[in-house]
Amino acid sequence: MAMKATRGYRSGLVDLRVGEISREIFVNEDIYAEEQERLFARAWLHVGHESQIPKPGDYFVSSMGEESVILCRDRANRIHVFLNSCRHRGMKVCRYDEGSTTVFTCPYHGWSYGTDGRLVGVPYFREAYHSRLDKEKWGLVEVAQLCNYKGSIWATWDPAAPPFAEYLGDFTRYLDLQLDGWDGREGQAEVLGGVQKWLVPCNWKFPSENFSGDTYHNISHRSVDLAGIGPSGASRRDLGERDASRKLHVCIPDRGHQTIHYVLPAGQLPPPAYLNAPIVAEYFRHCEEERQRRRGEEARLIGAPGEIFPNTALLSRQPRTMAVWHPRGPHQTECWRWFFVDREAPSEVKQFLRDYYIRYSGPAGMTEQDDMENWNYAHAASRGTIARRYPYNYDQGRGTAVTDYTYQGLSVPGEVIDLTEVQSSEQPMRNFYRRWAEFMEADDWSQLATWRHQRKAAE
Amino acid sequence: MTGPVNVRDLAPGTSIVLVDGAEAEIVDNPRDGIWLFARYLSSPSDPSLVGQEEMIFAQNVAAVGR
Numbered sequence: 001m002a003m004k005a006t007r008g009y010r011s012g013l014v015d016l017r018v019g020e021i022s023r024e025i026f027v028n029e030d031i032y033a034e035e036q037e038r039l040f041a042r043a044w045l046h047v048g049h050e051s052q053i054p055k056p057g058d059y060f061v062s063s064m065g066e067e068s069v070i071l072c073r074d075r076a077n078r079i080h081v082f083l084n085s086c087r088h089r090g091m092k093v094c095r096y097d098e099g100s101t102t103v104f105t106c107p108y109h110g111w112s113y114g115t116d117g118r119l120v121g122v123p124y125f126r127e128a129y130h131s132r133l134d135k136e137k138w139g140l141v142e143v144a145q146l147c148n149y150k151g152s153i154w155a156t157w158d159p160a161a162p163p164f165a166e167y168l169g170d171f172t173r174y175l176d177l178q179l180d181g182w183d184g185r186e187g188q189a190e191v192l193g194g195v196q197k198w199l200v201p202c203n204w205k206f207p208s209e210n211f212s213g214d215t216y217h218n219i220s221h222r223s224v225d226l227a228g229i230g231p232s233g234a235s236r237r238d239l240g241e242r243d244a245s246r247k248l249h250v251c252i253p254d255r256g257h258q259t260i261h262y263v264l265p266a267g268q269l270p271p272p273a274y275l276n277a278p279i280v281a282e283y284f285r286h287c288e289e290e291r292q293r294r295r296g297e298e299a300r301l302i303g304a305p306g307e308i309f310p311n312t313a314l315l316s317r318q319p320r321t322m323a324v325w326h327p328r329g330p331h332q333t334e335c336w337r338w339f340f341v342d343r344e345a346p347s348e349v350k351q352f353l354r355d356y357y358i359r360y361s362g363p364a365g366m367t368e369q370d371d372m373e374n375w376n377y378a379h380a381a382s383r384g385t386i387a388r389r390y391p392y393n394y395d396q397g398r399g400t401a402v403t404d405y406t407y408q409g410l411s412v413p414g415e416v417i418d419l420t421e422v423q424s425s426e427q428p429m430r431n432f433y434r435r436w437a438e439f440m441e442a443d444d445w446s447q448l449a450t451w452r453h454q455r456k457a458a459e
Numbered sequence: 460m461t462g463p464v465n466v467r468d469l470a471p472g473t474s475i476v477l478v479d480g481a482e483a484e485i486v487d488n489p490r491d492g493i494w495l496f497a498r499y500l501s502s503p504s505d506p507s508l509v510g511q512e513e514m515i516f517a518q519n520v521a522a523v524g525r
Contacts, residue, residue: 103514105491110516112494121494121514 014437016430019395023382025436026203032330039310039439040065042158042448044167046312046324047071047081049338050151051190057100057115063326063334064155069143070094070104071153074116079148081155082117083141093140098194104140113140150179150187152322160445162452168308169451170413171257174250177303177316181342182287184294189320190343192354197336198363200372202379204311204327205436207335210371211305211313211323213249213260213428215419216396220370229359229366231274231352236360236367237318238273241302246407249397249427251415254451256435258428259306259314260419266300266408279348287342297410307428309435319357331379337362394433397425466517467492474524477515479504482524486512493517 013022013031025031045064048071052060059072061084068084070093086093086106093104093113103120105112112121117140122133143155147164152175154164161167168175181188200207210217221236228234245262252258264270269288274280292299303316313323320341326334339357341350361368381387397417405416417425442448466488469475473485475497481504483497495515502508 101491102487102489102496103491103494105489105493107491107493110493112491112514121516123516123518 014433015391016394016398016434019393019398019426019430020391021394021433022391023388025433026205026379027330027383027388029330031440032203032327034440035327036065038442039436040067040327042156042161042439042445043310044145044147044154044156044161044164045310046308046322047153047155049189049191050079050148050153051343052098052195053079055100057102058098059094059101059104059115060098061094061096063324063336064143064157065327068092069155070140072115074114076116078116079146079153080115080117081143081146081153082113085141086111087119087138087140111138117142149175151189152179158445162445162449166449167255168257169252169255171252171255171259171306171308173298173301174257174259174261174303174306174314174316175308177301178314178320178322178340181344182284183290183342184287184292184299188342188344189340192339192341192350192357195336195338196362197334199328200333200335200375201331202333202372202375203330204325204333205432206375206379207313207323207325207333207371208307208311209429209432210375211315212258212307212432213305215247215249215260216424216426217371217374220374221367224366224370227366229356231280231318231356232276238275239318240271240273244268244271245302245420247419248405248412249401249417249419249425250412251401251427251431252413253415253431253434254454256309256432256438257307258431260304260428261306261412262302262304263407263410263412264300264302266297266410268300270302274352277348277352279346280352283345283349300410307432309432310439315361319353319360321357321361323361331383333375335363337368394426394429397422397427398430400425401427464517464520464523465492466495466520469495469523474500475515475520476522476524477519478521479519481505481508483513483515495520 013025047062048060053073056073056075059070062069062071070082070084084092088111091106091108093106103112110123114120119135119138144159145156147154179189180186225235230236231238245264248261250261306314311325315321321337321339323337328334401415401417405412417427467490471485481502482500485495485497487496497515498512499508
């Protein structure tokens with residue numbers, strides 16, 4: 001193994017003082033195994049959306065790290081997330097992607113669980129177990145904490161993790177842009193259709209850092225821009241507001257979340273979009289007005305690609321999607337992408353957006369295909385003995401972030417780099433890997449909740 | 460000689476005979492091919508079960524009843 005165990009993460013493999021990160025953290029199997037324990041077993045992870053399980057008995061099989069989990073709604077309408085593994089011999093108790101059921105039955109020996117996770121059926125309970133098996137003790141393993149945030153379901157295996165809102169910190173407003181209605185009403189998003197799932201031969205951190213806010217790779221999408229897949233038939237998106245806005249990188253340093261972000265000038269609405277589809281154009285024009293009326297100054301905030309640490313990508317503007325990058329070994333990632341619309345949007349709007357989303361994102365999406373090519377080949381070309389000796393460069397914009405960014409009266413919390421003139425920075429990636437290194441080094445959440453230490457020191 | 464009963468096909472209201480001679484009426488079928496929810500109509504080996512609703516394992520179903 002090329003990595004020396006004594007070298008440490010922050011000081012060796014992730015060296016942010018010089019903006020260098022070792023290729024080992026992407027391709028080393030021991031580091032990957034350690035990630036499962038130290039990162040995916042402790043962080044809050046996105047599991048699904050409540051609109052995927054609207055009725056009692058509905059379930060959706062998801063993943064937390066490598067673990068298969070069942071998101072389900074029990075008969076009493078409570079939402080649960082369970083490890084999808086029978087307590088008897090470990091067989092998956094649910095082998096479908098989604099559906100509705102009264103019980104989850106293990107096909108191996110027949111142990112059966114209610115939608116509340118309780119063990120309800122044990123073959124030969126009287127005869128072979130002599131009625132002595134304690135069924136209460138052998139229910140499905142449930143996550144330590146679950147949070148339904150505006151319809152999106154998040155969970156963690158770690159009982160010591162802070163509550164989800166605290167985990168988000170100042171990043172909450174960016175998740176709100178994803179989940180609230182375009183007109184500014186809270187929690188109006190619903191999942192459109194099914195979840196697209198596909199495999200990419202790369203480490204999960206390639207897409208995670210890309211969606212953290214890589215504006216540098218736009219050259220990769222030049223052909224898509226030229227083809228004009230955008231809603232109005234030009235470029236990739238209708239984002240006329242970009243020309244009027246300040247374009248920012250925003251990082252929440254103690255949480256590991258980061259995003260691209262646009263801020264409109266005071267009093268300005270985004271310019272018209274979707275001009276080739278009058279019904280859609282009118283819907284969004286109306287929504288923008290309503291948003292400004294409801295949110296006031298906050299309506300100047302325009303969402304863009306971002307990442308909630310460790311593996312959930314947001315894209316709250318165009319196309320409005322979320323993705324999770326599930327690790328499937330050090331050299332493979334299973335990408336899941338959810339497509340969102342306002343639940344009360346007219347069906348013509350939903351249909352138009354469906355076509356646009358699919359054209360852009362997912363395994364058949366032209367833009368996402370560009371990204372996959374990069375991640376795929378970058379990973380493959382980093383696995384060799386010689387390649388591993390040479391770190392990646394993350395030097396762009398190092399030392400230029402500010403923590404008191406304000407634009408025309410609107411304050412933006414976090415570490416901010418204004419990209420409007422400089423075009424690009426790698427602050428989001430440095431933020432991501434700084435947090436990654438903290439997770440890999442910290443023994444528990446008493447060390448990971450660094451903001452609590454700062455608060456205590458201030459007191 | 461009869462073959463195994465395909466419990467997936469049994470509708471609520473159907474009566475079943477169990478291997479120990481008990482008889483039960485199906486109240487719900489999750490259609491997983493392994494379990495039935497049924498109410499005991501008779502149980503020679505344990506009369507206290509009569510009237511109780513239990514999950515019945517497919518291997519314990521001997522035949523479809525009357």
